[in-house]
Amino acid sequence: MTTFDVLTVGNAIVDIIARCDDAFLTDNAIIKGAMNLIDAERAELLYSRMGPALEASGGSAGNTAAGIASFGGRAAYFGKVSDDQLGGIFAHDIRAQGVHFATRPLAGAPPTARSMIFVTPDGERSMNTYLGACVELGPEDVEPEVVAGAKVTYFEGYLWDPPRAKDAIRECARIAHANGREMSMTLSDSFCVQRYRDEFLDLMRSGTIDIVFANRAEALALYETGDFEEAISRLSQDCRLAAVTMSEEGSIIVRGAERTRVEAIAVADVVDTTGAGDLYAAGFLYGYTAGRSLADCGRLGSLAAGLVIGQVGPRPMLSLSAEAKKAGLV
Amino acid sequence: MTTFDVLTVGNAIVDIIARCDDAFLTDNAIIKGAMNLIDAERAELLYSRMGPALEASGGSAGNTAAGIASFGGRAAYFGKVSDDQLGGIFAHDIRAQGVHFATRPLAGAPPTARSMIFVTPDGERSMNTYLGACVELGPEDVEPEVVAGAKVTYFEGYLWDPPRAKDAIRECARIAHANGREMSMTLSDSFCVQRYRDEFLDLMRSGTIDIVFANRAEALALYETGDFEEAISRLSQDCRLAAVTMSEEGSIIVRGAERTRVEAIAVADVVDTTGAGDLYAAGFLYGYTAGRSLADCGRLGSLAAGLVIGQVGPRPMLSLSAEAKKAGLV
Numbered sequence: 001m002t003t004f005d006v007l008t009v010g011n012a013i014v015d016i017i018a019r020c021d022d023a024f025l026t027d028n029a030i031i032k033g034a035m036n037l038i039d040a041e042r043a044e045l046l047y048s049r050m051g052p053a054l055e056a057s058g059g060s061a062g063n064t065a066a067g068i069a070s071f072g073g074r075a076a077y078f079g080k081v082s083d084d085q086l087g088g089i090f091a092h093d094i095r096a097q098g099v100h101f102a103t104r105p106l107a108g109a110p111p112t113a114r115s116m117i118f119v120t121p122d123g124e125r126s127m128n129t130y131l132g133a134c135v136e137l138g139p140e141d142v143e144p145e146v147v148a149g150a151k152v153t154y155f156e157g158y159l160w161d162p163p164r165a166k167d168a169i170r171e172c173a174r175i176a177h178a179n180g181r182e183m184s185m186t187l188s189d190s191f192c193v194q195r196y197r198d199e200f201l202d203l204m205r206s207g208t209i210d211i212v213f214a215n216r217a218e219a220l221a222l223y224e225t226g227d228f229e230e231a232i233s234r235l236s237q238d239c240r241l242a243a244v245t246m247s248e249e250g251s252i253i254v255r256g257a258e259r260t261r262v263e264a265i266a267v268a269d270v271v272d273t274t275g276a277g278d279l280y281a282a283g284f285l286y287g288y289t290a291g292r293s294l295a296d297c298g299r300l301g302s303l304a305a306g307l308v309i310g311q312v313g314p315r316p317m318l319s320l321s322a323e324a325k326k327a328g329l330v
Numbered sequence: 331m332t333t334f335d336v337l338t339v340g341n342a343i344v345d346i347i348a349r350c351d352d353a354f355l356t357d358n359a360i361i362k363g364a365m366n367l368i369d370a371e372r373a374e375l376l377y378s379r380m381g382p383a384l385e386a387s388g389g390s391a392g393n394t395a396a397g398i399a400s401f402g403g404r405a406a407y408f409g410k411v412s413d414d415q416l417g418g419i420f421a422h423d424i425r426a427q428g429v430h431f432a433t434r435p436l437a438g439a440p441p442t443a444r445s446m447i448f449v450t451p452d453g454e455r456s457m458n459t460y461l462g463a464c465v466e467l468g469p470e471d472v473e474p475e476v477v478a479g480a481k482v483t484y485f486e487g488y489l490w491d492p493p494r495a496k497d498a499i500r501e502c503a504r505i506a507h508a509n510g511r512e513m514s515m516t517l518s519d520s521f522c523v524q525r526y527r528d529e530f531l532d533l534m535r536s537g538t539i540d541i542v543f544a545n546r547a548e549a550l551a552l553y554e555t556g557d558f559e560e561a562i563s564r565l566s567q568d569c570r571l572a573a574v575t576m577s578e579e580g581s582i583i584v585r586g587a588e589r590t591r592v593e594a595i596a597v598a599d600v601v602d603t604t605g606a607g608d609l610y611a612a613g614f615l616y617g618y619t620a621g622r623s624l625a626d627c628g629r630l631g632s633l634a635a636g637l638v639i640g641q642v643g644p645r646p647m648l649s650l651s652a653e654a655k656k657a658g659l660v
Contacts, residue, residue, distance in 0.1 A: 016419075019647065047422060050422075050426060051426050051427075052387065052396065052422075052423040052424075052426045052427050052645060053419075053422070053423060053426075054384055054385065054386050054643060055384065055385035055386070055419065056384050056385070057382065066382065084414075084415055085414055085415040085416050085441070086415050089346075089383075089385065092377060092380075092382075092383070093382040093383060094382075096380060096381050096382045096383075097381075097382050111415070312642070312647075313384060315382060317349065317642075
């Protein structure tokens with residue numbers, strides 16, 4: 001009775017994207033490359049200082065679900081928007097990509113979450129996220145039949161920021177494992193790891209999650225080490241399967257004593273790194289739920305990540321299915 | 331007491347942009363390359379059929395004001411949004427570009443206007459515009475001191491679609507001419523010209539407008555002819571100055587018996603033609619109000635138009651001032 005390849009759960013966010021120079025980040029105390037959590041007042045202040053922008057549906061796990069659907073996978077998503085215009089845009093975009101999305105929107109305040117994303121000339125993105133309606137996601141938003149029918153349920157570490165989303169995740173894990181399914185998470189952001197390090201380790205060590213995604217900085221933050229080999233080795237003890245991305249150096253996939261190295265694809269012009277990790281996870285999980293080798297999972301991840309950083313916006317405008325065919329990966 | 335180089339007046343619209351193939355246009359009875367006016371019900375239907383999209387502030391005259399400001403010109407804008415999230419985005423983007431925008435937003439319904447723009451593989455855009463709050467623009471929205479202080483007041487032919495915007499334009503013309511200023515309009519769209527042909531000709535022949543912008547199809551529609559030379563010749567009799575764009579063949583500027591031909595700039599990849607005419611007018615009017623030759627006005631127009639069709643979205647993400655310097659035009 002499998003219905004979905006992957007269910008993803010995350011903060012449902014509309015991105016507001018503008019370019020800036022590095023001085024702007026410094027002047028406004030924005031941590032470069034990070035997800036900076038902001039309140040409504042700071043959101044207003046930063047927006048007043050932001051240049052003309054583009055809007056695009058985002059949210060880490062939302063981007064991953066959209067990516068999986070673009071590859072041709074069957075994807076579902078849980079995330080909380082409000083019944084406002086930005087919420088309508090978010091719901092439209094993820095459904096138009098073919099993702100099942102039925103989380104009941106909030107009636108009224110707080111508004112749909114938005115992240116002001118400043119892209120510096122090097123293509124790096126610095127996010128400033130006002131969580132808005134996301135703070136209302138809770139266990140009542142879990143659709144049990146969707147979890148039970150999804151091969152993998154994947155969620156963001158970012159979900160530890162709102163108050164009750166973690167309860168939704170624990171409920172998902174209970175249902176998934178009772179149905180012989182797998183749970184997966186991304187560590188999301190090195191500052192997020194610093195905020196919830198012990199809880200994330202507990203999720204891994206308790207077997208609540210089976211597959212972990214991280215980038216190098218997040219893996220180092222998780223084990224409070226500067227030694228990447230050490231982080232990888234400890235990760236292999238704490239979870240069954242992990243994929244760690246290393247920007248232009250590709251990724252390493254870790255399963256017990258097994259190590260699989262995968263190259264990044266060449267990107268002529270890094271326009272905007274927003275969504276790179278989300279799309280790596282999309283390619284990987286698309287391959288994983290299709291029964292592909294770990295090396296192929298990594299290659300599909302590299303392809304999707306490479307495509308999204310060559311454009312503005314966090315979800316690839318090209319069909320990932322067509323691009324994977326072109327690259328000989330499917 | 332000049333305060334602004336150019337004031338522009340238009341329908342204040344947020345663009346919702348997605349790619350589609352030509353069959354989608356046929357299947358949905360969308361006239362390719364045109365501005366298709368739609369009601370709220372059809373807007374909902376088309377949105378339900380539209381793929382994942384990007385949002386960007388648009389509106390023809392809004393794009394022109396943003397372009398003039400990006401060149402370093404002093405620009406102002408009149409246009410009606412609602413006090414909703416899309417209205418907030420529109421107001422933010424035009425002000426963040428440095429344009430004076432103080433039109434009082436509507437409190438409540440109808441919502442801010444949006445145009446669903448479908449971009450086909452050839453880069454052509456087909457617009458589907460729901461006018462929303464724009465139908466409320468009227469003479470009470472004219473800021474007399476802004477009109478009196480602007481060297482040129484420019485408006486869209488599209489303003490003849492909502493009921494009372496034309497009254498605002500007549501009021502602008504009265505103030506502008508009483509203060510020795512000039513009035514300018516774009517014919518906007520060949521179907522728009524068909525709708526309001528007699529009124530547009532009357533605006534020109536009565537001296538209500540001094541400078542006309544058109545593309546080839548609009549010029550032909552205005553004189554109901556298939557003979558471009560005839561259209562140009564009649565245009566030169568009906569208005570003091572006209573600039574007619576001809577896509578990759580550049581533009582021709584007509585002043586009495588004088589003809590100035592200007593080349594288009596080479597564009598490697600036509601991504602999205604949205605905003606091409608608006609940005610041509612921006613470059614032209616920036617040059618015109620800075621006292622440049624007609625040939626230079628046309629070159630500045632070609633530069634801005636060429637830049638905007640190489641990207642997704644109707645307002646150039648690059649600084650036009652910097653690009654004009656690079657091209658040796660300022």
